[in-house]
Amino acid sequence: MTTEQAHGYSAEKTSHLKRLRRIEGQVRGLQRMVEEDKYCIDILTQVSAATKALQSFSLELLDEHLQHCVVAAAQRGGPEAEEKVREASDAIARLVRS
Template identity: 60%
Template sequence: MSTHHQEADVHGYAKDKEAIARRLRRIEGQVRGIARMVDEDTYCIDVLTQISAVTKALQTVGLTLVEDHVGHCVVQAAQSSPEEGEAKVAEATTAAARLLRV
């Protein structure tokens, strides 16, 4: 969890918050479905297919957050000062690198 904000900050994902929350609830249901599949001894390949679908769905949410962060937080920091902009670009790059690791 990041501590790089103040209580009154509006996060870059604010405009997409409801859609992101819906998507995460859907993913949560998919994960419960995978657990049920394991409990029911479902064929390995079918379980792996569902894991792949959840992974892709989470990556999509992550990319949405990266896009919103760059479009809002990075732009706002860059407008404030070159140093703040550079720091936010570095932060976003690190976050994207974590997201892309397999």
């Protein structure tokens, strides 16, 4: 579902983009470590750091989605509220299982 109206994260767009560029840098850093034959364990340590950074980004985006999109749907009530929560729960399950 793609919609151009404001989302929960819109107010924090700049900080999210800054964080994603940092994660992009971490992944490029992993490429350099592999190219330069760095020690496996040191590379794995950096993978854990990049994974945690992605996790923090997703948890913040989720909180903003709940605070904004899910609360607004709940206040409108009806089947849309239930669908919006179901959608959020499915996204949470994907995060927990990834």
